Amino acid sequence: MRENELETVAELAKRRGFFFPAVEAYGGVAGFYTYGPQGAALKRAIEDAWRDRFLTREGHTEIAAPDVMPEAVFEASGHLDGFDDMIIVCPECETSHRADHIVEDSTDVADAEAMPIADVEALFEEYDLVCPSCGESLAGVPVEDFNLMFETTIGPGTGKQGYLRPETAQGIFVEFPRLKEYARGQLPFAVGQIGTAWRNEIAPRRALVRVREFTQAELEHFVDPEADEPDISKVADVELTLYPAAEQEAEDEEYVEMTVQEAVDSGTVDPWVAYYLGVSQGWYERVGVDMDRFRFRQHLGGELAHYAADCWDAEAEVGGNWVEITGFAYRSDYDLSKHGEYADDDFTVFKQYDEPRTVERATVDLDMATLGPEYGGAAADIADALHDLAATDPDAFDGDSVTVEVDGESYEVASEVANFSVETVTESGEHVTPHVVEPSFGIGRIVYTVLTHAYSTDEVDGEERAYLDLPAEVAPxxxxxxxxxxxxxxxxxxxxxxxxxxxxxxxxxxxxxxxxxxxxxxxxxxxxxxxxxxxxxxxxxxxxxxxxxxxxxxxxxxxxxxxxxxxxxxxxxxxxxx
Known part of the structure; x- marks a missing residue:
């Protein structure tokens, strides 16, 4: 059935009320779908199964943050500058397309998304690629970055610039100062959220696979990278089908079959990520993903999101294509460090020592009465830079003056104004910026995968029968x-x-x-x-x-x-x- 399975499932989904294009009475709009009575029930059942496995059984908590947040949040997170796809606009029919998708659909290049724009433009020239809508040549047409954020205004008139969130994760990160209080300041702890995310996709396609409004189930697990380790024993023997980056780039690429324990011991997968791969594998089976059409694929270097130190995708084969249904990212301390830099709150956790420690601490006691008048509006940033420099490079203060760089400009400050010294202090603990491990599930894509994998036919009483082999737990x-x-x-x-x-x-x-x-x-x-x-x-x-x-x-x-x-x-x- 796989040749036409997507058409078959799309027809079934519309006829039986699983999902269908939204607002068709007004001509519809690409990238938006309505879940009908059957689909809404299936989606809710999958969400409930996710809550049960990843929150209740793991002892984690859940929040529900707003869909709209102010611009400053996404400036800090990096989404304003780094959340782009490549767009190319046909000069003949003026249709916009994902440039990397045209390359991947029309050539043997498998990962154009990870390539620089100049290389993608060169491929349009080399293969003389044409517009999928009208057939006009796109060779020589510029490829540009297109930011996927949905803009809005908060409040009347000019109001305050805001954005619809492109991921639910930021709602958890920005509330970390309060969430750590609920966790009594103890690492590790994790917070989950199921909610809507919004991305202004250039070219929505393949039903629920690439849409502009979708549901994510995300878990942000905050850990101390120096002290916290997952209990691998819980999933040690789970067999994984892995597709590491090295295999993807090899001539004779092939999957690697190994247990979670073997993946950790060999260094193939980070222990925290491996733990969630093992937990998730059982969950996918539970909700109806066909594990013969499933793999975990590691991101190549050029694919990694701006926040990710490493990432593996759970991918399911649907209609002959591999579809990402979950991303497992090790986000390090990127998110909390960025929000700590931009926001007016503390995004660290105080880690108590077993016993107080006496240490030497480099410090500056700035003469702001001199620094302020001399440097004006830049004085506060210069002061911050001097404090940072004292902690990282005390030798810089050995001369008569010290130089710091702020926003690309160098400032020379007299040593007597900086007042550098080394003090002996007793500390009871230290502030730690947690690292984040994030499993991020695309609920719509999982619904689509489960429906496609569940569709079956047989013969009953001499007649062909079509049925959905859905697990009883998630059946609508x-x-x-x-x-x-x-x-x-x-x-x-x-x-x-x-x-x-x-x-x-x-x-x-x-x-x-x-x-x-x-x-x-x-x-x-x-x-x-x-x-x-x-x-x-x-x-x-x-x-x-x-x-x-x-x-x-x-x-x-x-x-x-x-x-x-x-x-x-x-x-x-x-x-x-x-």
Whole structure:
């Protein structure tokens, strides 16, 4: 089915209410999708499974930060300067395209996104690449950077410049000074968030894969790089399919199969990242990702985001393409250091020593009465630079003057104004800027992957059947309830059973339209794992027929036992008919 699986899934998704292009009544707008009743339920179930595994079971907490934040946040984070894609505009039809996507789709170059703009422009010349919309040659057309941030104004009139967040992570980072208080200042601790992110994509495509509004589930794990290590033993034996950068660049590239423990011991993967690869692998299986169509791929040097020291992507094969569904980044101390530099708060954690330590500390006691009048508005920045220099290069103060650089300009300050000295002090601890380990899950892409991997066909009673092989935990509907016929009290009994199951916490679809086989097919096609049929025998002995989706096997179950039976079936603690 893989040749046409994306078209098949897109048709099913629209017809059965999983997802469809938004606002089609007004012509639609690229990059925005609405999740229908089935899709919203599937998406919510996957989010709940993520919360269970990555927050509840790991002992982590969750916040919900605003979608809109002021410009200063994204200036500090680097998104204003470094959050760009390459754009090329066709001079004939004026359509905008991702330049790297055209290169990758039309040549054997696999990673144009990581290349410099000049090299991408050269490829347009070398291959005489054309506009995908009108066929006009794009050779010689300039390729430029395009910032993906959505701008907005906060408040009336000119207001304050703001942006829709391009990742949920910044909402966690900017609140770190308060979040560390909730963690009682103890590392490590982690904070998660599920929310909307916004990116003004140049050329949205491939349904839920590249959109302008999407849901992320992100976890920011704050650690002391000198002291904190993950408990690898929990996932040590998990088998990973890895695609390291070295293999991607080798002539005979191939995957590397190893356990989490082996990946750590060999230095292939950072221990914290490896821990989350191991945890995530089991979770992907749990929600329905086909692990035969799955790998972990390491970012090449040119791909790394501005904040990442290392990054691995979880990728799933969908429609013949590898799609990133999660990024696992070691963000080091980039984010908290940047916000500490720009914001008026403390983004460090005080680490108490076991015993006080006596140390020599270089310091300056600046004569601001002289420094201020002499250097005016630059005095405060010069003072900061002198304090930093004292800590990093005390020998710089040996002469009659000391030179510091501020915003590219050098300033010479008399040593007597700097008042440099070395003091002996007793310290009870030190301020540590935590490093951050971040698993970032694209929920929409996971929904799309799960739907695509779950789509199956077989033959039942001589007819082809299409069904979604969804795990019961994430299926939009847990059980369909049908009366064999809408007469003789079977419909009333079926409605009562449906209400009882809803009260027991099951998602239930009641259906009395069409023959029973057709009703089964409808539920199979949306992935409902179990169906309950009320028939004449039910009226006599209070038993119903329970049918299992994948095998189509059936068994009689007492109505009184039905909630407990379905609970056990959904949990996998028993099979039908046991």
């Amino acid at each position: 509907t847990t059980v369909g309830v049908f009366p064999l016929m809408g007469k003789d009290g079977m419909d009333e009994t079926a409605e009562e059973i449906a209400e009882t199951l809803r009260d027991a916490g099951f998602s239930v679809q009641y259906d009395e339209s069409g023959n029973i086989g057709r009703r089964y097919r409808r539920q199979d096609e949306v992935g409902t794992p179990y169906c309950v049929t009320v028939d004449y025998e039910t009226l006599e002995d209070d038993t119903v027929t329970v049918r299992e989706r994948d095998s189509t096997e059936q068994a009689r179950v007492d109505v009184a036992d039905l909630p407990a039976e379905l609970t056990a079936l959904r949990a996998g603690t028993k099979t039908l008919g046991e």
